[in-house]
Amino acid sequence: MSADVEAGADGGAAERSGSPSGLSRRGLFGLAAGVGAAGLALGAGAGSAAGVAVGRAREQGGASPVHDFFGAHQAGITTPVQDHLHFASFDMMARTDRADLVSLLQDWSYAAARMTQGLDVSATGAIGGSPEAPPDDTGEALGLPASGLTITFGFGPTLFETAEGDDRYGLAARRPALLERLPAFLGDDLDPARSHGDLCIQACADDPQVAVHAVRNLSRIAFGRARLRWSQLGFGKTSRTTSAQATPRNLFGFKDGTANILADDHEALAEHVWVGEGDEPAWLAGGSYLVARRIAMLIETWDRVRLSEQQRIIGRDKGEGAPLSGGREGSAPDFAAADATGAPAIDAASHVRLAHPETNGGIRILRRGYNFVDGNTELGRLDAGLFFLSYQRSPAQFVALQRSLSTDLMNEYLRHVGSGIWAIPRGAAPGSYVGAELFA
Amino acid sequence: MSADVEAGADGGAAERSGSPSGLSRRGLFGLAAGVGAAGLALGAGAGSAAGVAVGRAREQGGASPVHDFFGAHQAGITTPVQDHLHFASFDMMARTDRADLVSLLQDWSYAAARMTQGLDVSATGAIGGSPEAPPDDTGEALGLPASGLTITFGFGPTLFETAEGDDRYGLAARRPALLERLPAFLGDDLDPARSHGDLCIQACADDPQVAVHAVRNLSRIAFGRARLRWSQLGFGKTSRTTSAQATPRNLFGFKDGTANILADDHEALAEHVWVGEGDEPAWLAGGSYLVARRIAMLIETWDRVRLSEQQRIIGRDKGEGAPLSGGREGSAPDFAAADATGAPAIDAASHVRLAHPETNGGIRILRRGYNFVDGNTELGRLDAGLFFLSYQRSPAQFVALQRSLSTDLMNEYLRHVGSGIWAIPRGAAPGSYVGAELFA
Secondary structure, X not given: OHHHHHHHHHHOHHHHOOOOOOOOXXXXXXXXXXXXXXXXXXXXXXXXXXXXXXXXXXXXXXXXXXXXOOOOOOOOOOOOOOOEEEEEEEEEOOOOOHHHHHHHHHHHHHXXXXXXXXXOOOOOOOOOOOOOOOOOOOOOOOOOOOOOOEEEEEEOHHHHOOOOOOOOOOOHHHOOOOOOOOOOOOOEOOOHHHOOOOEEEEXXXXXXXXXXXXXXXXXXXXXXXXXXXXXXXEEOOOOOOOOOOOOOEOOOOXXXXXXXXXXXXXXXXXXXXXXXXXXXXXXXXXXXXXXXEEEEEOHHHHOOOOHHHHHHHHOEOOOOOOEOOOOOOOOOOOOOOEOOOOOXXXXXXXXXXXXXXXXXXXXXXXXXXXXXXXXXXXOOOEEEEEEEEEEEOOHHHHHXXXXXXXXXXXXXXXXXXXXXXXXXXXXXXXXXXXXXHHOO | OHHHHHHHHHHOHHHHOOOXXXXXXXXXXXXXXXXXXXXXXXXXXXXXXXXXHHXXXXXXXXXXXXXXXXXXXXXXXXXXXXXXXXXXXXXXOOOOOHHHHHHHHHHHHHHHHHHOOOOOOOOOOOOOOOOOOOOOOOOOOOOOOOOOOEEEEEEOHHHHOOOOOOOOOOOHHHOOOOOOOOOOOOOEOOOHHHOOOOEEEEEEEOOHHHHHHHHHHXXXXXXXXXXXXXEEEEEOOOOOOOOOOOOOEOOOOOEOOOOOOOOOOHHHHHHHOOOOOOOOOHHHOOOEEEEEEEEEEOHHHHOOOOHHHHHHHHOEOOOOOOEOOOOOOOOOOOOOOEOOOOOEOOOOOOHHHHHOHHHOOOOOOEEOOEEXXXXXXXXXXXXXXXXXXXXXXXXXXXXXXXHHXXXXXHHHHEEEEEEEEEEEOOOOOOOOOOOHHHOO
C-alpha cells in the first residue's frame, strides 16, 4: 500500500500546481501572506518539502486504502463506504467575484488531491515552512495514513443564483434546470441553520480525525471567500456500496441499505446515478445530484415498540434482515405474499415496500448515509438519527421516493430537521480542478 | 480472540444474575413489564438465549479486543485507550430511594458485563425475546464485535448529598471528604447543562457504534430511576496508556500525553491514580477520582499563530514532539537549558513546563481525553476541542495542576465550558456489582 501512497505523492498534485488554469496555491499563499513578511514561505520550502511528503508517506504502516482524487467521477460516491463522515456546507462571502470562486475551487482541489493521498495540505505542510509563518497544515493528521479519505464537492442552487435573483458569479445561465431547493415534504421541520448552502464538501474516511482534518483545512483555505454554514459528523455508515461490505445497522437496530446500488453495477449507475452525456446541462455529464437530509430518530420512543410492530413498520425481520415475505437478507420482497391470517406478509405502509423500486416505477438511488449522535436534548433524549445522503441522476428520483414515503409507518419516529441539495460535478481531470467545466 | 469472547459469555454475567445481592435483572424485567403481558419474556427466553449469545460471539471475526468487566479496578482507566468515547452524565430522578439506586447499579453492571464481552444487553437481547414485547437490546450493535468496549461508572458529589443538603440515599456519611464540586478556575466559562451529574458512565470502544450502543442501552435501563443529563462523543484519543500506542495529536496539531502514566507502571499507578488501602474512605480503596473538562479550543485563532510561537506556547516542537530543550519525543525537558540568545529554551509559561511534575512537586495524573467536534458555531467556527478526562488518587492533584496552568500561554486559545468530578469505585467482584462496597 505504501507504494501506492508514494506513487500518489510523486505523480499527484504536487507537480501540477504550476498549471495556470488548473490547481492553484494562490489561496494558500494568501494565508501565509496574511502574517506579513513570510508570504513566500510556501514557495521557498518547495525543495525540502518533498522530503516531508515522502517522510509522511513512509510513516503509513498497515493497510490503509488510498483513493484517487482525479478521475471521470468524483471519489466518495461509489467508493466503498468509509467508517466516518464530516459533511460541511459553505456559503460564499459577500463581495466575492467569479475569480474568487474559481480560485477557491482550484485551491480546494489542490489541497484535496494531496490530503486524499495521505499528504499534508501543501508541500510545506504542518512543519515544513518558515517558523515565522503559520503552518499551511493544521497538523492533527500528521503521521496518520490516508485512511481511505475521499473529498467530494458540490454546488448548491444559490451558487448559481441567490433567492433574490442575484447572479453573483455569472452562472445563472448555466444553472441545471433541475437544481432547485427541494419542495416541502409532509412532516418537514427544517432548521435553516442545518440546511442548504452554496457549496458542500463530503469528507469520508476510516479515521474521523482524518475526515475532520480535511474539512477544517478546506474551511481554512476558504478564508475570506467562503464560510462554513453548517457541518455534521457521522459514523457507522448505514449503507454499503460493494457486495464485500456487510450491511450495517441504523439506530433503529435494523440492517439498512440491503438493496443499495453497488459500485460494480455499471448499468444501474449509468441509469440511476450519473448524469448522462445527453442530459442537460452538458457540463454536468459524469456528475450527479446529492441530497442530504438530517433525520432525527425518536429512538427512545422506538425502543418501546414491540418487536413484531418494529418489524411490521420496516417490513423486514430484525435479526437476519429478510423481507417478511420470507427468505434471507438478499431475497427479493414479495409484496403479494400473505401471512397465515391471509393479511399481506409485508404491510402496504411498511418502509421496505414504499421505498422499493417496484412500488416506485423502478426508481433507484445510491444511498451513502451515516448515523449521528450529537449529545442529547434538554429532555435527556439522545440527539440521534440518520444523516441521509443519496446520489441520483435527477433530484426528481429523490422527490418521488420521499413523496411515496409520506404514508410510511416509520414517519411517526422520524423528524426531518435539515435538508440540502447540490449538483455534483464530474471528477477533475489530472492537473485541472473540480468544476472547471462549469467555467469553460 | 473468539475463545475469550465465549469464555466471557460462559463464565460471565449470564450465570450470576440470580445472586440477590449481586447482579440484577429487575430493571430489565421492569422494561418488559411496562408493556403488559410480556413481563416474563426475559426469563422465558433463557434457554434459547444461550444460542443467541454464542451465535453473536461467533460472528466476531478479526482481532477485536475484549476486556474483562470484573476485576480489582474498573476497566477503562489503564486499559489501552480505545479510538472512540461516549461519555454520559446522569441525574437520579425525583422520588427514587436507596433500593432504586442499588438496583440501577446492579442492572447497569449486569448489562455492562455482557456488552463488554460483545453480547447483547440481556440473554434475549435484540431479537430473542417475545415478538410481542420491545426487545431488551436496541440492536444497532448486533453483529459487531466487542471492539474493546469498556464501561466505567462514577459517583458525583450530589449522589451523596444534594446542594440543598438532602441525603436522598442515606449516603452522606459515606461521602468521600475530597469529593466536592471543583473550585472555580481562572477563565472558567462553565455551562451547567454540560457539567456535573449524580452518576457518570465512560464508554470507550474502537467502534463508535459500540460505544453509543452502550450508553443508549444503559440510559434505557435507567428509565424511571436516572435520566441523562448531558453526554459527549469523542474520537482520536489524545492520550496513550501503553508504550505500544503511538502518541496521538490534539486539535492544535501537537502530540499530547507523551508523559502520561502508563498501564505497566504499577508504582506510579499506586502513588498517583488508585485510592490506597489506608486512604479515606475505606470503601473507595482500589478506586480513583475522575475529572472531566469540556475544553473548547479556538482552533481558527490558533491556526493563524506562527509555528515558532505555537511551539513556544506548547514547549515542544510540532513535528517530533521533542521538548524545545532538545532530544526526541521521549527526552526529559530541561527547564534550565538556554537557547542561542541565552533565553530559556522552554518558556517559563509554556504548557509543558507548567504541567510538568517537576514544576508541581511531583504531581502526576493519568489522562485519557478525546478530541471532539460538535458541528460549528453561528460564526462558522468549528465547535471543537478536547474532552479532557483524568484519573487521580485525589482531586487535589487536578486542582493543583489546573492552578499551575493559570498562567499557561495556551489559555488564550482555550475555554473551559464543561466540568465534572466523580468518585470511581473499585472494580466489581465477579457476581457482584459496581459500587456494592458503598452500600455494605
